[in-house]
Amino acid sequence: MSRNPYVREVPKTSWFFRQPRYMRYMAREVTSFFIGAFSLLLVVGLKRLSEGPEAFQGFLDALRGPWGVLFCLAALVAAVYHSTSWFNVTPQAMPIQRGEEFVPGKMIVGAHYAVWAVVSLIVLFMGI
Amino acid sequence: MSERQIQLEVLRYDPETDREPRFQTYTVPCLNEWVVLDALNYVKDNLDTTVSYRWSCHMAVCGSCGMMINGEPKLACKAFIHEYPDQIRVEPMAHFPIERDLVTVVEDFITKFASVKPYLIPKEDKPVSAGEFKQTPAELMKFKQYTLCINCMLCYAACPQYGLVPEFLGPAAISMAHRYNQDSRDGGRDQRQEVIASHEGVWECSFVGACSEVCPKHVDPAGALQQVKVASTIDWYKEHLMPWSKK
Ligand code: SF4
Ligand code: FES
Numbered sequence: 001m002s003r004n005p006y007v008r009e010v011p012k013t014s015w016f017f018r019q020p021r022y023m024r025y026m027a028r029e030v031t032s033f034f035i036g037a038f039s040l041l042l043v044v045g046l047k048r049l050s051e052g053p054e055a056f057q058g059f060l061d062a063l064r065g066p067w068g069v070l071f072c073l074a075a076l077v078a079a080v081y082h083s084t085s086w087f088n089v090t091p092q093a094m095p096i097q098r099g100e101e102f103v104p105g106k107m108i109v110g111a112h113y114a115v116w117a118v119v120s121l122i123v124l125f126m127g128i
Numbered sequence: 129m130s131e132r133q134i135q136l137e138v139l140r141y142d143p144e145t146d147r148e149p150r151f152q153t154y155t156v157p158c159l160n161e162w163v164v165l166d167a168l169n170y171v172k173d174n175l176d177t178t179v180s181y182r183w184s185c186h187m188a189v190c191g192s193c194g195m196m197i198n199g200e201p202k203l204a205c206k207a208f209i210h211e212y213p214d215q216i217r218v219e220p221m222a223h224f225p226i227e228r229d230l231v232t233v234v235e236d237f238i239t240k241f242a243s244v245k246p247y248l249i250p251k252e253d254k255p256v257s258a259g260e261f262k263q264t265p266a267e268l269m270k271f272k273q274y275t276l277c278i279n280c281m282l283c284y285a286a287c288p289q290y291g292l293v294p295e296f297l298g299p300a301a302i303s304m305a306h307r308y309n310q311d312s313r314d315g316g317r318d319q320r321q322e323v324i325a326s327h328e329g330v331w332e333c334s335f336v337g338a339c340s341e342v343c344p345k346h347v348d349p350a351g352a353l354q355q356v357k358v359a360s361t362i363d364w365y366k367e368h369l370m371p372w373s374k375k
Contacts, residue, residue: 004143005225005233010291019199022288025336089337092351093358100266 028085034078037071087112130160134209136167138179139219141226149226151217152176158209164216165193165204168230181230188344191278194221194285195230201285201342221285223294237281240297243323244305249316261313274307274352276345283339283349289332296332297324299339299349306352309359325360333357 016022048059062068090112091105136156141149154175156167165183172179183193186205193204196219198212209216224232250261283299290296305320324330333353340350 002144003227005227006141006143006146006149007225008222010223010288012292015288015291019338021338021341022336025288025334025338029334089335089350089354092337092340092348093354095351095355097266097270100269102269 024085028082031078031082031085034075035082038075038079041071083116087116132158132160132209133214134158134167134212135215136171137215137217138168138171138229139217139226140179140229141220143228160210162209163205164195164197164202164207164209164212164218167209167216168204168218179230180228189278191280194280194282195219196222196285201282203280203282203344206344221281223285223287223291224281234281236294237279237284237298237301240301241279241304244297244301244320245316245323246301246304246308248308248311248314249319250313251315263312267312270312271307271310274303274310274347277304277307277347277349278345280344282342282344283347286338286342288336288338289334293328293332295328297326297329299333299353300347302330302333302356303347303349303352306356309356321360321363324356325363330356330360 016026045056045059048055063072087109091108094108095105096103096108134156136154137151138154139149140146140152154171156170156175158167158170163186165186168179168181168183172181181193181195181204183205184190185192188203188206191203194201195204196202196217197204197207198217199219201221204218218230220226220230220232224234224236227233254261277300279300281300284290287296287299290298302324305324308314309317309320330353333350335350335354337350340348343349
């Protein structure tokens, strides 16, 4: 009896199409690009601001254009998906044990949503 | 007792004659309460004695019957026929080389598992006369979940990262290291950190979470790995920003 193990290659670029759970993972990873892009946009905004009121007004006008609105909407959807997908796994990464029991995962996730809501409200409040 | 005909497609590979695997289909009269392993045993006993697969306990304890069932890593003894359509496809666990039919080559896992020192390394030697190492229920709870691992390797079959980077130490081995690190009687963390906090260790994990979704014993290896990342990161900060805090 001779051994002759057969190795099945994993397709390097299309593996994530094999399973819905891999697709969900990829969605989480891909949405981070939007968050990166939005951060860059903020940096550009800061630069414009430093260049004076006119430059900054131009930046704001561009944002109000159809492409600006479209991008902001897409970034918002992506950021919500990305953030919630991380919030929902926090109990796995940060379990809290009290005595012999673990704090229910729902409470850890809930706390994240609560802090998110509070921070969003503060930002909204400062914007008005 | 109701009976149902299913078409069981089995991936076959004979290392002596086959250049690559092929599917062979068997028609199996199944009872409603059967699991996929029963169907395989029916094939072996009545239709084709040459089909090879591993199993032992038939009760989700030994961890030897892991295979891909309709593309999903499952224990064949825990996969009930009534949860499947009339066509059931069984393949050897993904990401492992095929030895023969549904039997995979698992040396890689065994070597990795041993490398994390999955046993108690007491903090100090204690003579037997000094009595047992005591532990409170709360201290036990800290790691109990990880002791449930049956080394079935389904988490490796689920982990795309292990498929892409075979050097990755993988979910079960790191979870087992974490299990001992969390144990109040253990003092071997430093020895295990060298292996698990490396690049091929926990940092190869990108938290896909597939391991925890397929684990038949609810070990939650993905959770263990993230906790190891958090602890290793804290180690790094302590070492670089607070060198005086060295243990
Ligand atoms: S962690 Fe779960 S899936 Fe992985 S080997 Fe252990 S029991 Fe099997
Ligand atoms: S036969 Fe033991 S786990 Fe399935």
